[in-house]
Amino acid sequence: MIIPHPxxxxxxxxxxxxxxxxxxIDRPDWQAENAADRFYEYLYLRDNPAGEHRELWFHEQxxxxxxxxxRDTVTHEISKVELARDVARARGRSK
Amino acid sequence: MHDLAALTPLSATEPRIERIGAIRIVExxxxxxxxxxxxxxxxxxxxxxxxALFGGALPAPGAWFEGAPFSLIWTGPEQWFVEASFxxxxxxxxxxxxxxxxxxxxxEQTDGWVRFDxxxxxxxxxxxxxxxxxxxxxxxxxxxRTMIEHVGCLxxxxxxxxxxVIAPRSFAGSLHHALCAAATSIA
Numbered sequence: 137m138i139i140p141h142p143x144x145x146x147x148x149x150x151x152x153x154x155x156x157x158x159x160x161i162d163r164p165d166w167q168a169e170n171a172a173d174r175f176y177e178y179l180y181l182r183d184n185p186a187g188e189h190r191e192l193w194f195h196e197q198x199x200x201x202x203x204x205x206x207r208d209t210v211t212h213e214i215s216k217v218e219l220a221r222d223v224a225r226a227r228g229r230s231k
Numbered sequence: 232m233h234d235l236a237a238l239t240p241l242s243a244t245e246p247r248i249e250r251i252g253a254i255r256i257v258e259x260x261x262x263x264x265x266x267x268x269x270x271x272x273x274x275x276x277x278x279x280x281x282x283a284l285f286g287g288a289l290p291a292p293g294a295w296f297e298g299a300p301f302s303l304i305w306t307g308p309e310q311w312f313v314e315a316s317f318x319x320x321x322x323x324x325x326x327x328x329x330x331x332x333x334x335x336x337x338x339e340q341t342d343g344w345v346r347f348d349x350x351x352x353x354x355x356x357x358x359x360x361x362x363x364x365x366x367x368x369x370x371x372x373x374x375x376r377t378m379i380e381h382v383g384c385l386x387x388x389x390x391x392x393x394x395x396v397i398a399p400r401s402f403a404g405s406l407h408h409a410l411c412a413a414a415t416s417i418a
Contacts, residue, residue: 198377200307
């Protein structure tokens with residue numbers, strides 16, 4: 137599989153490691169009233185779609201950036217790749 | 232004062248030069264190396280200091296340039312390796328830290344890495360057996376981190392028939408073996 141890196145162009149997937157669902161970016165507020173329930177969901181509950189899936193990949197053997205890859209889990213077709221930090225900043229995160 | 236003998240990454244007193252067919256594999260030990268990273272929110276003073284010190288723009292993602300005294304290699308977002316002559320810039324981290332101040336984080340890398348220069352017409356054929364980057368299509372200013380035999384390495388193109396591979400120093404022996412094996416297979 138080839139992953140089109142937003143900075144470096146097409147790269148072999150063996151340079152990457154896979155983390156999982158991109159929702160892991162949205163870590164719940166630990167001070168919220170329902171923090172225990174939300175962390176339970178954050179840690180354990182995942183959709184397992186046959187089709188389009190947004191997921192986190194780490195370019196470990198490359199420039200070490202985290203990517204949000206939109207991939208079809210049935211065909212492995214990749215429709216979108218973003219830097220995870222851009223995604224996080226777009227959601228109002230500072231770092 | 233201790234009187235210690237300096238050893239090369241391959242544990243010898245002199246850098247190793249290997250000639251296999253039309254390929255030359257040269258252990259390079261006369262360069263010092265530091266990592267230079269722009270601190271969060273400091274990109275403006277960082278760029279000003281870089282322009283004053285290096286005399287131009289920093290290399291873009293996937294690129295490097297050879298300059299005097301400093302060569303720069305892009306290693307990640309807002310991060311570069313800076314290379315210079317060991318004879319004149321042994322304390323490269325201090326030399327870089329002064330002009331950048333708190334706009335950059337600088338770490339000494341010289342003894343953490345080993346550099347092998349690969350020379351010869353079939354060098355692209357050799358790299359195609361070693362790493363997944365498209366070495367044939369790389370331009371002369373291209374540099375990228377990739378994998379050679381499971382070792383994370385920086386691969387730089389210098390000319391049509393010249394590349395450099397920079398790898399963690401503790402892998403020097405394993406990487407040298409891999410390079411020699413690939414060179415032998417096409418010799």
